Amino acid sequence: MKHGKxxxxxxKLIDKxxxxxxxxxxxxxxxxxTAKFDETVELHIRTGCDSRHADQQIRGAVVLPNGTGKTVKVLVFAKGTKLDEAQAAGADYVGGEELIPKIQNDGWLDFDVVVATPDMMGVVGRLGKVLGPKGLMPNPKAGTVTMDVTKAIxxxxxxxxxxxxDKANIIHVPVGKASFTEEQLEQNFNALMDAITKARPASVKGxxxxxxxxxxxxxxxxKVVSNKY
Structure with missing residues (x-):
C-alpha cells in the first residue's frame, strides 16, 4: 500500500x-x-483471548471522561410511558414495532446506538440480521437493554x-479526537485501559x-507499553 507524503x-516521527x-x-x-478534518484517535488492543470460547468474550461499556468528540444519535425502542421518558431524556428517535419495516425494508440506519427496554427485545430481536453485523444490537452488558432509559441516554x-x-481477538475503540488536548486524551485512554483490564476473563491463560x-x-x-496492564 502506497502512503501519501x-x-x-x-x-518518520515514530520508531516502529x-x-x-x-x-x-x-x-x-x-x-x-495531518488530515484536513478532525481525525479520530483510535485504540487497537490485540488480546490473548480466544473469541471462539464463550468464557473468553470481552464486552462492556465505559463513559469516557471527556467524551468522544462525536455527536451520537440514539434510537430507543420502548412503549407506554417509557416512550415519553426517552423523548424527554433527549433520544433522537423513539418508537416501537412501526420502526421494524423502516429499518428492515428501507435500510434506515441513521443512528449510532440503539437502546431498548427489556419488554421490547422480542421486537428488536427481529432486526438481529441487520443490527447484529453492524454492532448495533442492544445488549444488557453494554447497558443498552434497560428500563432506566434516562440514564442510558x-x-x-x-x-x-x-x-x-472482534473475530481476530482485537478490541477497536475511539479515544477522542485529534483536536483534544493531550491531557483529555490521556484521561480517556486511562479510563478505557482500566475498564478493559478489569474485564479480563478468568479463563485467559498467559x-x-x-x-x-x-x-x-x-x-x-x-505502540504503547503493554506489559503494564
Whole structure:
C-alpha cells in the first residue's frame, strides 16, 4: 500500500520498534494527525483471548471522561410511558414495532446506538440480521437493554462507548479526537485501559494484552507499553 507524503513524514516521527509510555504515544499521535478534518484517535488492543470460547468474550461499556468528540444519535425502542421518558431524556428517535419495516425494508440506519427496554427485545430481536453485523444490537452488558432509559441516554450522550472483542481477538475503540488536548486524551485512554483490564476473563491463560496501538484515522500506529496492564 502506497502512503501519501504527509503520512510518510508523520511516520518518520515514530520508531516502529519502540513501545512508548502512554503520554508520549499520545503526543506523537497528535503530531502525526495531518488530515484536513478532525481525525479520530483510535485504540487497537490485540488480546490473548480466544473469541471462539464463550468464557473468553470481552464486552462492556465505559463513559469516557471527556467524551468522544462525536455527536451520537440514539434510537430507543420502548412503549407506554417509557416512550415519553426517552423523548424527554433527549433520544433522537423513539418508537416501537412501526420502526421494524423502516429499518428492515428501507435500510434506515441513521443512528449510532440503539437502546431498548427489556419488554421490547422480542421486537428488536427481529432486526438481529441487520443490527447484529453492524454492532448495533442492544445488549444488557453494554447497558443498552434497560428500563432506566434516562440514564442510558445520558451516559451515551456524555461519551459512553462500547468495547468488544472482534473475530481476530482485537478490541477497536475511539479515544477522542485529534483536536483534544493531550491531557483529555490521556484521561480517556486511562479510563478505557482500566475498564478493559478489569474485564479480563478468568479463563485467559498467559498474556492478556499482547499489543496496544494508538493511531489517528489517517495516521501511522504508535505502540504503547503493554506489559503494564
Amino acid at each position: 504527509k503520512y510518510v513524514e508523520a511516520a 520498534t519502540q513501545q512508548y509510555e502512554a503520554a508520549e504515544a499520545i503526543a506523537l499521535v497528535k503530531k502525526s494527525a 445520558a451516559d451515551i450522550k456524555a461519551g459512553k462507548i462500547e468495547y468488544r472483542l 498474556q492478556y494484552l499482547k499489543s496496544i496501538t494508538l493511531a489517528t484515522t489517517m495516521g501511522p500506529g504508535v
